[in-house]
Amino acid sequence: MxxxxxxxxxxxxxxxxxxxxxxxxxxxxxxxxxxxxxxxxxxxxxxxxxxxxxxxxxxxxxxxxxxxxxxxxxxxxxxxxxxxxxxxxxDWWQSALHRPVISPGFKAFLGMEATASALHNYESEYVPGLLQTEAYVRVIHQRAYDGLSEEEIDRMVALRMTRQQVLRREPPLKFAAIISEAVLHRQVGGPEVMRAQLAHIAEMTSLPNVRVQVVPFTVGAHRGMSGAFATFQFRDRVALKPIVYLENLADHWVTRQEADVELFEEAFTDLQALAPGPEESLNLVKTAMKEL
Missing domain, CATH: 1.10.260.40 (lambda repressor-like DNA-binding domains)
Known part of the structure; x- marks a missing residue:
C-alpha cells in the first residue's frame, strides 16, 4: 500500500x-x-x-x-x-522525446524498472540494457531494427541512457545481470566499440548495487538457453509480487502467474550458482578486452 x-x-x-x-x-x-x-x-x-x-x-x-x-x-x-x-x-518516458518510440508493451517494462527494488536479468545475445554504452546501443538499433530513421535511433539511444539512471538513484535499483560468454565476443560495432563496452561493464561492477556474472562456454548446457528474461522484485512483496518480463523482435509481455515467476526465479538462481562469481567473471570480461 x-x-x-x-x-x-x-x-x-x-x-x-x-x-x-x-x-x-x-x-x-x-x-x-x-x-x-x-x-x-x-x-x-x-x-x-x-x-x-x-x-x-x-x-x-x-x-x-x-x-x-x-x-x-x-x-x-x-x-x-x-x-x-x-x-x-x-512518468519521464511520457515526454515528447521518448513517447514516439515506446511500444505499449515496453511502457509496462519501464514502469516496473522505475519502481522495482531489484532486477534480475539474463541475456544471451547482447549486453543488458542498463550496462550498454551509447555507441553499442546505436549499433544495435541500426543493425537489428530495419527501417528506423536516424531521428528514431537518436530517441532510442536517449531512452536507453535515461533508463540507466535507476542504477544511481536513491535508493538505487539492485541489478544482478548474468550474460553468456558469447556476448563478450560478439563484436557489435567492431573492436573499438566493443572494447569501450567491455570497459564500461567492468566500471559498472564497482557499484555496490550492480553484480555481473558470465556463463562461460565450458559449462555446457544450462537453463538460460531458452532465451533472455528479466524478473522484477518490489519492496512490498505482498502487494506487488515479482513479475517476469519477456521480449522478442515482435512484442514485449509480462507474466505474473506464480508458477511462471517461480520457474524463472529458479532458473536465475541456478545460473547464479553455475556461473563463476563476480570477480572471476570480471576476469573473463578483461580477457575478452585484451583479445580485442
Whole structure:
C-alpha cells in the first residue's frame, strides 16, 4: 500500500492499483469475463488496468469496479487516489522525446524498472540494457531494427541512457545481470566499440548495487538457453509480487502467474550458482578486452 501519494510516481500507482484491483476481484469471486460483461468493457481494458499498462486511469472506471466488488469506502478512496496520480503526473518516458518510440508493451517494462527494488536479468545475445554504452546501443538499433530513421535511433539511444539512471538513484535499483560468454565476443560495432563496452561493464561492477556474472562456454548446457528474461522484485512483496518480463523482435509481455515467476526465479538462481562469481567473471570480461 502506498502511504504517500504526493511523492508517489504514476508508474508505482498504476502497478499498485492493478495489483489491488486483481486481489479485490478474486476476493469477490469474479472472473475477468464476468466483470467485463457487467460493465460492457472489452476484455483488454480490464487486463490493462490489472497489469498497470494504461498511461492514465479514469476515476470513473475505478468507481465502477469498486461498486461491483463491494469495496469499503476507505479502500475505494485510496484506489481513486492512485488513479488521480496517473492523471496529474507524468512518468519521464511520457515526454515528447521518448513517447514516439515506446511500444505499449515496453511502457509496462519501464514502469516496473522505475519502481522495482531489484532486477534480475539474463541475456544471451547482447549486453543488458542498463550496462550498454551509447555507441553499442546505436549499433544495435541500426543493425537489428530495419527501417528506423536516424531521428528514431537518436530517441532510442536517449531512452536507453535515461533508463540507466535507476542504477544511481536513491535508493538505487539492485541489478544482478548474468550474460553468456558469447556476448563478450560478439563484436557489435567492431573492436573499438566493443572494447569501450567491455570497459564500461567492468566500471559498472564497482557499484555496490550492480553484480555481473558470465556463463562461460565450458559449462555446457544450462537453463538460460531458452532465451533472455528479466524478473522484477518490489519492496512490498505482498502487494506487488515479482513479475517476469519477456521480449522478442515482435512484442514485449509480462507474466505474473506464480508458477511462471517461480520457474524463472529458479532458473536465475541456478545460473547464479553455475556461473563463476563476480570477480572471476570480471576476469573473463578483461580477457575478452585484451583479445580485442
Amino acid at each position: 502506498i502511504t504517500d501519494l504526493e511523492s508517489a510516481t504514476p508508474a508505482l500507482c498504476r502497478l499498485q492499483l492493478g495489483s489491488e484491483l486483481r486481489q479485490l476481484r478474486l476476493k469477490a469471486g469474479l472472473t475477468s469475463t464476468q466483470v467485463v460483461r457487467k460493465l460492457l468493457w472489452s476484455p483488454s481494458k480490464l487486463t490493462r488496468l490489472e497489469t498497470g499498462e494504461n498511461a492514465t486511469v479514469e476515476t470513473s472506471d475505478i468507481m465502477a469496479l469498486c461498486q461491483i466488488y463491494a469495496v469499503d469506502p476507505e479502500t475505494a478512496e485510496l484506489l481513486k487516489g492512485y488513479a488521480a496520480v496517473t492523471k496529474t503526473k507524468r
